[in-house]
Amino acid sequence: MVEHSAVNRRVVGSSPTRGAKFTPNLFLGFFICMKFYLYILQSLSADKFYIGVSQNPEHRLVYHNSIEKGFTSRYRPWKLVFTQAFDSKSDALKAERKLKSWKSKAMIRKVISGEIRI
Numbered sequence: 209m210v211e212h213s214a215v216n217r218r219v220v221g222s223s224p225t226r227g228a229k230f231t232p233n234l235f236l237g238f239f240i241c242m243k244f245y246l247y248i249l250q251s252l253s254a255d256k257f258y259i260g261v262s263q264n265p266e267h268r269l270v271y272h273n274s275i276e277k278g279f280t281s282r283y284r285p286w287k288l289v290f291t292q293a294f295d296s297k298s299d300a301l302k303a304e305r306k307l308k309s310w311k312s313k314a315m316i317r318k319v320i321s322g323e324i325r326i
Contacts, residue, residue, distance in 0.1 A: 244300035246307070248290035248320060251283035257316050258286065259307055261300045265291050290320045 247265035249258040249272060258280055262268040269288045272280040280286060294300040303326045307319065318324040 243293040243295065244297045246290075246292045246294065246300050246303045246326065247288060248307075248316060249280070249286040250289045250320075252285045252287060254283045255313070256283045257313065258283075259304055259316070261297070261304050292326060 242263060245262055245265045247260055247262060247268065249260075249269065251257070258272065260268060265288055269286060272286050273284055292303065294303065307316065307326060310316070315324065319326060
């Protein structure tokens with residue numbers, strides 16, 4: 209008697225008798241394609257800006273407007289006024305440090321308007 213697998217290996221698609229197959233290239237590609245974003249929030253209640261880096265600026269906006277207890281909690285609500293994508297976290301952090309080092313609302317406004325590129 210010959211044993212036959214319950215899975216027809218010639219049929220393409222998922223099989224309820226086999227678990228999901230891990231594909232390293234697809235998994236690796238997901239992380240390679242992930243971007244990091246420099247973002248700027250503007251307070252709607254005060255003349256304040258907040259500069260940060262995140263992989264998901266919209267999620268961070270929700271966090272700053274609801275959960276966070278530090279600087280941003282004092283000047284709620286916030287709106288997202290600028291994002292710029294970077295391929296690496298280190299590049300996004302360099303841009304954040306550069307922008308913060310200017311210590312100038314006028315310069316931040318120029319970045320937001322597109323007059324200055326980071």
